[in-house]
Amino acid sequence: MKLGLTKLRLPLLQKLAVTSICCLMFAGCTTISTTEEELPLPQEIYSAKGKFKKEYIIAPGDNIEISVWRVPEVSRVVVVRPDGYISLPTVSQVQASGKSFTELEEILTKRFSERLNEPNVTAIAVKVRDNMVFVIGEVNIPRAIPLHQARTVMEAVTIAGGPKRSGLVADVSIIRLGDDGVLRAIPIQTDLEGQPSPYMAMSIAQLQPDDIIFVPETGRSEVLRFLDDFVGRPLQYVNIIGNTVLSYRIIDQNF
Template identity: 35%
Template sequence: MNHSVTRFVAGLLIISALTAAEPVAAQAPPAGAADRDANRGAAPESYRIGPEDTLQISVWKNDAMSRAVPVRPDGKISLPLLNDVQAAGLTALELRDVLTKKLAEYMPSPEVSVIVTDVRSFKVSVIGEVARPGRYELKSWTTVLDVLAMAGGFTQFASRSRIVILQPDGKTMKRIPFNYNKIAGEQENFYLRNGDIVLVP
């Protein structure tokens, strides 16, 4: 029991460090409440670009403009003619539209494509009573169960019915209960989002 309490307190201290600059929201209603996203169980349709990602920018019939570019820590990319362009926070299609509009000032009817070739900004954390707590870099949309498996599963002290997902929501953190014991029934195994923290008490 003392061991379990110690690891739980340690987990709370990590959360405090991660969210010290942001206020924490009051506990949200149980999973499935009206204020939760209606399509939470489905993978989001469009990935939003983040720092450290790599993009393949292609401009038809313009090899000089076509290239692989990294997204800098400030969220911008650098391209000839255009200099710095904000990329983080946009989908590939949204960035394509931005680049097309900017390039139209220099060439007639530019045709641009944007592909995210390397995802490095999608990270979630798992803390508490798991075999390998830590921060995990994901390459695709991943469910709660998948991330728990990546963390090596539960320790013998884990309270599987009281797992909590802390999800960034602007300047606050949503608190989403997750009951592993009911995963075969009423508990939804939903996809995690970038920045989520899985707390296993």
């Protein structure tokens, strides 16, 4: 199978590669933190080629400062309404939800250009929603969850309604983008000697802002598909989730 990935050292080779492929870890963690101890994580399985970064997506409730240079009468702080729109003088209503700040600036520049000469528009976050984590896959309610409500994988999966009967809890995984821009895959390992049970492992696996928790379906082929799609083609597949669950997109670091 050609994944277009940079292959790293594989502990326990085929077994670990199959049981852990479902997780893309976006950060360079080497341990799972607990309140009393630290449990070692297995080494990375794969790392995607290229460097990536997150691009925040505006959502209802966000406070945004809209500034039009030298036109203070239309510059102000606005709150994104529940319907996703903002209201501004001269341009009336503009959809902001689902857009990046760059995209919103482009839309507003075009709208203001109908009334103003070469407007210079900036959109800056004043107050945005809390840090979030995201649960996807074979759970009853895939959703975004405030990080302060779910500090561990177990808490996040529980708030998401728990795993479906088709969910493979032994292969629950964290997806994380590191500060170095590298997309990595590291499992919450539970099937090696000395490692805890799946539920215990999930209860001590600490989360970070923007983590994605993936619960695969029973059947190892799902694990392989997940790695191929999300690590091999993150700009396409991670952003499909971004349109429904996440508060950010993955973009190429060169842009």
